Amino acid sequence: MFRRFIYKLGILIMMLLISGCNNSNSASTEEKLEDSEPMIVDSHRGKTLMETNCYICHNPSLLEHNGRIGPPMIAIKARYLMDEPTKEEFIAGLWNFLDKPDLEKAKMKGAIEKFGLMPYQPFKKEDIEMIGEYLYEFEIEEPVWFKAHWREIHPNRAYRNQGKKVVSSKALSAGEIGLTYATETKKVLGMKLMGTIQKQGLKEALSFCNAQALQLTDSMAASFGATIRRISDKPRNQLNKANEAELKHIGYYKSAITNKHTLEPIVEETNEDVHFYYPIVTNDLCLKCHGSIENDIQPDLLSEIKSHYPEDMAVEYGVNEVRGIWSISFQKDEKKKPE
Numbered sequence: 001m002f003r004r005f006i007y008k009l010g011i012l013i014m015m016l017l018i019s020g021c022n023n024s025n026s027a028s029t030e031e032k033l034e035d036s037e038p039m040i041v042d043s044h045r046g047k048t049l050m051e052t053n054c055y056i057c058h059n060p061s062l063l064e065h066n067g068r069i070g071p072p073m074i075a076i077k078a079r080y081l082m083d084e085p086t087k088e089e090f091i092a093g094l095w096n097f098l099d100k101p102d103l104e105k106a107k108m109k110g111a112i113e114k115f116g117l118m119p120y121q122p123f124k125k126e127d128i129e130m131i132g133e134y135l136y137e138f139e140i141e142e143p144v145w146f147k148a149h150w151r152e153i154h155p156n157r158a159y160r161n162q163g164k165k166v167v168s169s170k171a172l173s174a175g176e177i178g179l180t181y182a183t184e185t186k187k188v189l190g191m192k193l194m195g196t197i198q199k200q201g202l203k204e205a206l207s208f209c210n211a212q213a214l215q216l217t218d219s220m221a222a223s224f225g226a227t228i229r230r231i232s233d234k235p236r237n238q239l240n241k242a243n244e245a246e247l248k249h250i251g252y253y254k255s256a257i258t259n260k261h262t263l264e265p266i267v268e269e270t271n272e273d274v275h276f277y278y279p280i281v282t283n284d285l286c287l288k289c290h291g292s293i294e295n296d297i298q299p300d301l302l303s304e305i306k307s308h309y310p311e312d313m314a315v316e317y318g319v320n321e322v323r324g325i326w327s328i329s330f331q332k333d334e335k336k337k338p339e
């Protein structure tokens with residue numbers, strides 16, 4: 001981690017040296033920045049909000065097609081800046097779409113074709129304004145393939161991404177990274193599960209879990225460059241069966257819940273990689289498919305479950321019990337990524 005940070009810092013200093021004259025050339029963005037504002041800051045709330053709320057689907061990962069859930073944020077920034085808005089207009093444009101995404105308001109028809117319309121999520125207006133300010137004023141991370149991709153679609157029109165920079169003064173710890181992967185994946189799975197239950201009912205939700213749960217965790221994993229698995233000591237799908245080390249961790253979390261201890265991630269590091277474990281705990285919703293056969297699971301749903309999973313063990317749970325763990329591994333210094 002630390003090495004990577006130093007490496008990034010080096011690149012940044014180099015870029016500053018090279019582009020030093022560019023800045024005084026004052027392209028239109030830089031003119032709009034107040035002179036007194038520093039060009040490099042060590043944090044911006046909009047960046048953090050963007051990374052937690054939008055990067056599940058809009059992260060700047062290496063993947064160009066398969067495994068992406070949405071376009072990288074730079075694609076959105078570039079497209080929304082094509083209309084040459086002021087900062088206020090840019091922010092208002094984002095909110096106009098996010099407040100209630102619909103096909104008529106959408107500008108990115110190609111993205112809709114590829115990924116489907118962005119699902120509605122209840123964002124706070126202040127948060128979107130912060131994110132908008134960050135996107136407008138700052139240079140944001142873009143995937144290496146993006147420039148060529150944009151040139152294909154808009155051969156005669158460059159996009160703009162220069163601006164202020166955030167240089168974070170502290171790198172995330174391995175535990176923090178693992179936890180981000182787990183919570184982000186959980187959010188996406190949870191959102192799809194809830195959405196399907198609400199719109200189409202439990203049976204459809206069951207086939208969603210059956211057909212897509214593994215696929216979705218895999219695609220999240222691919223976009224993070226990590227391995228992400230949901231593991232259980234009483235698995236429904238035998239592919240999710242715990243190994244010996246994982247069984248030990250599950251046992252640990254079970255006793256932690258019984259003894260009302262806080263549930264902290266378990267992080268095991270070697271020189272090269274990080275293994276991260278975090279409990280998956282049941283709530284009311286889970287019981288509809290993982291609860292008591294007598295009282296919680298509808299009989300027709302149960303027979304459906306049995307037909308897909310003849311060896312199913314994942315029943316008879318109550319609320320606030322350890323259903324399993326996230327088992328996540330990733331490499332420490334991301335050699336794969338040409339930064």
Ligand code: HEC
Pocket residue numbers: 050053054055056057058069070071076094097098101105106107108109111112115116117118119123128131
């Ligand atoms: C669950 C996935 C998901 C999350 C989370 C998400 N988006 Fe999106 N978003 C998409 C997809 C898919 C598209 C491409 C289809 C489209 O344009 O509607 C998209 C498109 C967009 C567009 C372009 C809409 C258009 O076509 O004009 C904007 C703007 C946008 N997202 C902003 C955000 C912001 C800001 C956040 C975080 C606060 C965010 N999104 C979080 C999935 C997501």
Ligand code: HEC
Pocket residue numbers: 202205206209210211213214230231232234235236237238240280281282283285286287288289290314323324325
């Ligand atoms: C609509 C039914 C349904 C609901 C509701 C549901 N699950 Fe599942 N769950 C499944 C199915 C089906 C699988 C097997 C997925 C597969 O084949 O990969 C599964 C698998 C899992 C796994 C992977 C380990 C295993 O047993 O294969 C975990 C962990 C899990 N569920 C936790 C939860 C939690 C926690 C909740 C509540 C937040 C929940 N589930 C709600 C149907 C459901």
